[in-house]
Structures are given as structure tokens and as C-alpha cells.
Amino acid sequence: MSEMSALSRKLIQNLAETLSKQVKHFNKTEAECLIQLFNTLLGEQTERKAPNGLDRGKFRNILHNTFGLTDDMIMDRVFRAFDKDNDSYISVKEWIEGLAVFLRGTLNxxxxxxxxxxxxxxxxxxxxxxxxxxxxxxxxxxxxxxxxxxxxxxxxxxxxxxxxxxxxxxxxxxxxxxxxxxxxxxxxAFGSCLPEAKCIQAFEQHAFQDTPSP
Known part of the structure; x- marks a missing residue:
């Protein structure tokens, strides 16, 4: 294992620990998996000069392909709901906070x-x-x-x-x-803006596949 990847692993673990304390619904291991997934998605983006998060196009692909959302207007609004600071990118913290509600939110x-x-x-x-x-x-x-x-x-x-x-x-x-x-x-009532149970299950199985179940 190179020194660089060991270092980034340590950073990821620290970030996962912080975020799992701040965000309900994910434990530290799950937060770590979601950060790694975020990094993978970030690496696939064509816009290399934008390291500050997932751009609208990439995020919409995830909403459509992974979570089964189909309506353009609604997908744009979901992007904005995740993008709390309105900088047109989903940061790693926004990703985890957004997914917490999207996947496991309470009715409230x-x-x-x-x-x-x-x-x-x-x-x-x-x-x-x-x-x-x-x-x-x-x-x-x-x-x-x-x-x-x-x-x-x-x-x-x-x-x-x-x-x-x-x-x-x-x-x-x-x-x-x-x-x-x-x-x-x-x-x-005004359009599907949350994923169906089967999409959530598939996403979690994929994202958390290496984690021991609680």
C-alpha cells in the first residue's frame, strides 16, 4: 500500500467518524463506504477542474440510473435540496447529509x-x-x-x-x-422525488457490500 493511499484512507476514516456523529442514520463504517463511493464518482467526472464536488450532470445521472427518478424538473430540485450552500456542487458532507434523508429519513x-x-x-x-x-x-x-x-x-x-x-x-x-x-x-403528490424501496435496497447492498451488518 503506497504512503499516499494509506494517508487518504486515514483521512477518510477521520472524516467518516466526524460525519457519522453529525449525521443521523449512518454509522462510521457506512459513512466511510459512502465517502469512498463519492471519491469514485468524483474521479469519473469529466470536469477535471472541479474538485469541489459532484456536478449537476453527474448527480442527475445517479438520481436517474441508481434511484429511478425520471422527471427533469424534480431531479433539478433534488440537486438543489442536496446542495445546501448553493455552490452548484454536492460536497462530501452534502452527499452524506442528503443521502441520510433520501435513504433512511424519518417521516418528518x-x-x-x-x-x-x-x-x-x-x-x-x-x-x-x-x-x-x-x-x-x-x-x-x-x-x-x-x-x-x-x-x-x-x-x-x-x-x-x-x-x-x-x-x-x-x-x-x-x-x-x-x-x-x-x-x-x-x-x-407533485412528483417522485424519493427513491423506491427496491432502489434503496440495491444501492445500500452495493455501497455497503463489504461491511458487516449491524
Whole structure:
């Protein structure tokens, strides 16, 4: 083992220890595996001059190929939800923090994550326009009628009727949270932004294959 790789292994172990204390849901060994995976993905990036994290293109490939997400708008929003400091790269810490919720989040954490994804302009509300854009984006392939916009507008009104508890014509965080607690299926009402169980299982088996199960 060269001195360099031994050194980076030590760095990885130290980083894994720090991150596993800061981030719920992953133990030190798992954090170490995720850091190594991150380094591998970083090494595959074409943009060599960007060592500061995974770029949008690379991350979207992972969301699509590994986690089965298909909607462009939603994938872009998930990227932004991971990229907490808005520097257009996913750092190793953002990678592990994001995956903690993405793979193993509690219902509370998932509600917050989905709300952030759906609140397109970040103003703390999901408006009629935002719902319309997201539903149009995710349903357009399934709608065959001449004017799908009308159908989507109707759907937005149905959803508002069900989820808008304070009747102000938009969804606040508390509206969204209350609705999802009453009916968990509403968590991803505006498009799939979390991976299915089988994708999570496959990813974890691959990422944590060398680790002893707890």
C-alpha cells in the first residue's frame, strides 16, 4: 500500500467518524463506504477542474440510473435540496447529509425534504402555479387528451381542496405536513422525488457490500 493511499484512507476514516456523529442514520463504517463511493464518482467526472464536488450532470445521472427518478424538473430540485450552500456542487458532507434523508429519513425529515423540493421559488409555500408546473412536467407523458392543461388545473384544485387547511389557495409547510400525516401517500403528490424501496435496497447492498451488518 503506497504512503499516499494509506494517508487518504486515514483521512477518510477521520472524516467518516466526524460525519457519522453529525449525521443521523449512518454509522462510521457506512459513512466511510459512502465517502469512498463519492471519491469514485468524483474521479469519473469529466470536469477535471472541479474538485469541489459532484456536478449537476453527474448527480442527475445517479438520481436517474441508481434511484429511478425520471422527471427533469424534480431531479433539478433534488440537486438543489442536496446542495445546501448553493455552490452548484454536492460536497462530501452534502452527499452524506442528503443521502441520510433520501435513504433512511424519518417521516418528518421526508416531509421537509419533499416540501423543499416542491417549493420551487423557495418562498415557503407551494403555490397553484408551482403545483401546475410540477404536475404538468410529471403527467404530460401520461395525458393523451388535446388540452392536458385543463385536466391539470382540475387536479390542482382537487389537491388544494384536500391539503389546503387554512384555505388561502396555497400550501404552507403546516398544510403539507398535516395532509401527509393524515395520508402518507400525499408525500410525493407533485412528483417522485424519493427513491423506491427496491432502489434503496440495491444501492445500500452495493455501497455497503463489504461491511458487516449491524
Amino acid at each position: 425529515e421526508k416531509i421537509k425534504f419533499c416540501f423543499d423540493v416542491y417549493d420551487l421559488n423557495g418562498d415557503g409555500y407551494i403555490s397553484r402555479e408551482e403545483m401546475f408546473h410540477m404536475l404538468k412536467s410529471s403527467l404530460i407523458r401520461q395525458l393523451t387528451e388535446e388540452d392536458p392543461d385543463e385536466g391539470i388545473k382540475d387536479l390542482v384544485e382537487i389537491i388544494l381542496k384536500k391539503m389546503d387547511y387554512d384555505h388561502d389557495g396555497r400550501l404552507s409547510y403546516s398544510d403539507f405536513e398535516k395532509a401527509v400525516r393524515e395520508e402518507n401517500l400525499l408525500l410525493e
